[in-house]
Amino acid sequence: MIVTTQKPVDEILDFIAPYKNIFIMGCDGCTQPPRGIREAITISQLLELAGKLKNKEFVFKTGTCAKQCDSHLAAETVQQSNLLGKFEKPDAILTMACGLGVQMLAGIDPSIPVFPAQNTHFMGAEEREQGTLEERCAGCGDCVLAITGGICPVARCSKGLLNGACGGAKEGKCELSPERPCGWVLIYDRLKAQGKLDQLKELRPLRDYRVTGWKVTV
Numbered sequence: 684m685i686v687t688t689q690k691p692v693d694e695i696l697d698f699i700a701p702y703k704n705i706f707i708m709g710c711d712g713c714t715q716p717p718r719g720i721r722e723a724i725t726i727s728q729l730l731e732l733a734g735k736l737k738n739k740e741f742v743f744k745t746g747t748c749a750k751q752c753d754s755h756l757a758a759e760t761v762q763q764s765n766l767l768g769k770f771e772k773p774d775a776i777l778t779m780a781c782g783l784g785v786q787m788l789a790g791i792d793p794s795i796p797v798f799p800a801q802n803t804h805f806m807g808a809e810e811r812e813q814g815t816l817e818e819r820c821a822g823c824g825d826c827v828l829a830i831t832g833g834i835c836p837v838a839r840c841s842k843g844l845l846n847g848a849c850g851g852a853k854e855g856k857c858e859l860s861p862e863r864p865c866g867w868v869l870i871y872d873r874l875k876a877q878g879k880l881d882q883l884k885e886l887r888p889l890r891d892y893r894v895t896g897w898k899v900t901v
């Protein structure tokens with residue numbers, strides 16, 4: 684299971700404020716507590732109300748996916764619901780999934796910003812006898828994907844830098860693990876594709892390790 688808690692409505696409002704047509708995607712996978720279509724509709728109603736209080740009109744569409752962290756299921760859901768055609772193209776996507784689902788959706792069409800509605804805290808273990816698994820979320824408890832183009836610096840930078848790059852990358856590969864791409868080069872490329880390189884100038888505060896925790900009350 685992947686344990687999440689919902690981000691404060693005001694924080695989500697800040698992410699989506701520049702956009703109007705927003706698709707909210709639930710996830711019926713292993714997120715705990717559930718974050719499916721019912722929760723997607725509930726948060727759309729909350730955000731609509733909160734937006735009105737700030738004189739901001741959003742147009743929300745909602746849907747859900749069996750498991751957003753599965754590339755086939757995520758792509759199939761997007762295709763079946765014609766997600767990218769619903770507003771011709773949504774201005775942004777807000778996802779109810781954990782950090783894995785956010786990053787999976789963010790990779791389907793890199794020109795559409797994808798924002799997390801949840802903070803992801805920790806994951807239950809999964810054992811596999813074959814195949815590979817790549818870490819995409821370390822459950823830091825304070826998701827920064829909204830400002831890093833949907834690419835996690837905690838899991839994908841070998842040093843877990845919140846303010847990168849370290850300057851050691853060679854030809855896009857990490858100086859510590861040359862077999863893997865530099866997480867911050869990936870972030871740079873993604874923000875450049877979205878015309879948001881200015882975000883790299885913002886200094887992010889040190890991680891607060893107290894929010895990672897070992898138990899979350901739901």
Ligand code: SF4
Nearest residue numbers: 782820821823827835
């Ligand atoms: S910033 Fe990275 S480690 Fe933290 S919750 Fe988001 S995806 Fe997970």
Ligand code: SF4
Nearest residue numbers: 840849857858865866
């Ligand atoms: S080379 Fe890139 S991924 Fe590796 S430690 Fe430096 S910033 Fe992080």
